[in-house]
Amino acid sequence: MNEQVYTNYRLQLPHKEVLGTLVVRDGLIADIQPGVVNHGQNGQGDYLLPGLIELHTDNLERCMSPRPGIRWPLEAAAVYHDRDLASAGVTTVCDAIAIGDIAAGSPRLSNFAPMIDVISQGQKTGRFGVEHRIHLRCELACEDVYESTAQYADNPLLSMISLMDHTPGQRQFIRLDKFKEYYIGKHGMSPAQIDEFVLIRQQKQQIYAQKNRKALVEMSQAKNISLASHDDATIEHVQEAVEDGVAIAEFPTTLAAAKAAHQSGLQVLMGAPNLVLGGSHSGNISAMELVLQDLVDVISSDYVPQSLLQSIFIIAHKTGKPIYEAMRLFTSNPAKAIHLFSDRGTLEVGKRADLITVHDDSVVPRLMTTICQGRRIA
Template sequence: MNEQVYTNYRLQLPDREVLGTLVVRDGKIADIQPGIVSQGENGNGDYLLPGLIELHTDNFERCMSPRPGIKWPIEAAVVYHDRDLISSGITTVCDAIAIGDVKPNSNRLTDFQPMIDAIHEAQETGRFLSDHRIHLRCELSFESVCEIAEEYTDHPLLSLISVMDHTPGQRQFVKIEKYTEYYMGKYGISAEEMHRFIKRRKEKQQLYAEKNRKALVALSRDRNISLASHDDATVEHVREAVADGAAIAEFPTTLDAAEAAHNSGLKVLMGSPNLVLGGSHSGNISAMELVERDRVDILSSDYVPRSLLQSIFIISQKMQKPIYQTMQYVTGNPAKAIGLFDSRGSLEVGKQADIITVHDDGIVPRITSVVRRGRRVA
């Protein structure tokens, strides 16, 4: 029998905080009790939370291309990515793998297969410290997106499909000037090239988007895979997502869309970088404003893994709410959204021992340990 005892921690239970003791036995939570015992690891009053659960991160892409024009060896990049996550307290992750892109010659047009293969191989061989799943991000205006997605619908790690449409003038970039500013800055495109680029994007949307949406929705239904909409900007976008059977509304860009998604029963996912920075880099709705209106269910670290933990402490401070409530954005709620809450996402007897300990100095919360399935990994 393998047993660990964590005592004198502020245990963040589903409905309350308890200064007490948590016992892990053979990789699972075996006991939770108030009070301090004389044996085990003494937390000196630090926080003990469930491991964080991430549904949408592009961090693997960043590890593969740490600078423009640089392509890091994928076997190393996927391990770097995993270590970034586990050191950020993320014990379960849906790696967002993009199929298709708005930019010609983008790595996203070709990298999806080696990325998925690298994740699968590392997961199977035990090279990862976090538990990795696959989230297919499907660009609707990419002609071959459905054929490619269909190849992976029976993949053992696939947990989520999102449908995206980054055509200029709607959703993430309702304002063309914001779209132009973003892509000219990101890719070094001239004004003339940008004009042609926007024209081509709109043409491709007209040709492929609707057909691809219907096919992807059918795939998700047939295989019982959780579906997410992406960058909903209007009530009509949300109605379409509801009709498609979506469970999650990722990054709604307006208050109207977030309100409609919430009222329709979709789980609203927002970015924790937006929250930490105090606003959206695309000029869209502030995540904090939606949190204040109780219109957010899930937070995603998106492109900054360490922002996930920080965001729940920011919300706790600004909203004067306890951590056991604000942590639901990054623990229980995402676990429920992809059908994993029976095994993780809360501190409850019988669940796997994915836990993190955190010291908060009132400035930036600091992870002091990460445990997955009862084994300390960071």
């Protein structure tokens, strides 16, 4: 029997905080009791929370291409990515892998297959510390996005599919000036090139988007894969998502869309970088504005894994909520969204010992340890 004892921690239980002791046996939470014992790891009053559950991170792409034009060895990039997540307090991750892109020649058009393979192999062989799952981000205006996605429909790691449409003039980029600013900066296009690019993308959206959306929705429903909409901007977008059986509304761009999604029972997902920075880099709705109205259900790190933990404490400070309430957006709610709540997402006897310990000095909270199924990984 393998046993660890964590004592003198502020345990963040589902509905209260308890200064107490948590016992792990064979990778599961075996006991939780108030009070301090004289053996085990003494937390000196630090926080002990469930491990964070990440539904949407592009961090693997960053590790593969740390600078423009650089391609890092894929196996090494995947391990770096895993280490980044462990050091951010993540114990379960849905790696967001894009299928299709609106930019011709984008690495995303060919990178998805090796990325899926390296995650699948790493998980199978025990190379990773964090539990990795797959989230396929499907760009609807790309001609063959359905065919590319369908070949992974039976992959046991596939937990989530998001329906994306980054066509200029709508959703995330409803403001064309913001779209042009982003793509001129990212791809070095001239004003004439960006105008042509916008026209071509809008034409392709008219041809392919609706057909691909219908096929992907049918596949997700048949395979019981959690489905997400992306960058909903209008009530009509949300109504379409509800009709399609969407469970998660990723990054709604307006207050109206966020309200409609929340009221319709969708899990509203917003980005932690938006919280840390105090607003959206695309000029869309502030995540904190939605949090203050209780319209957010899940927080994702998007492109900065370390932003997750900090955002728990930002939310608690801004709203006055205790940590055990603020953390639900990072633990139990994402677990429920991808059908994993039965064995993780809360500190309860019988669940996986996915834990993090945190020291807060009221400046930036510091992760002290990350434990996945009873094994320390950071």
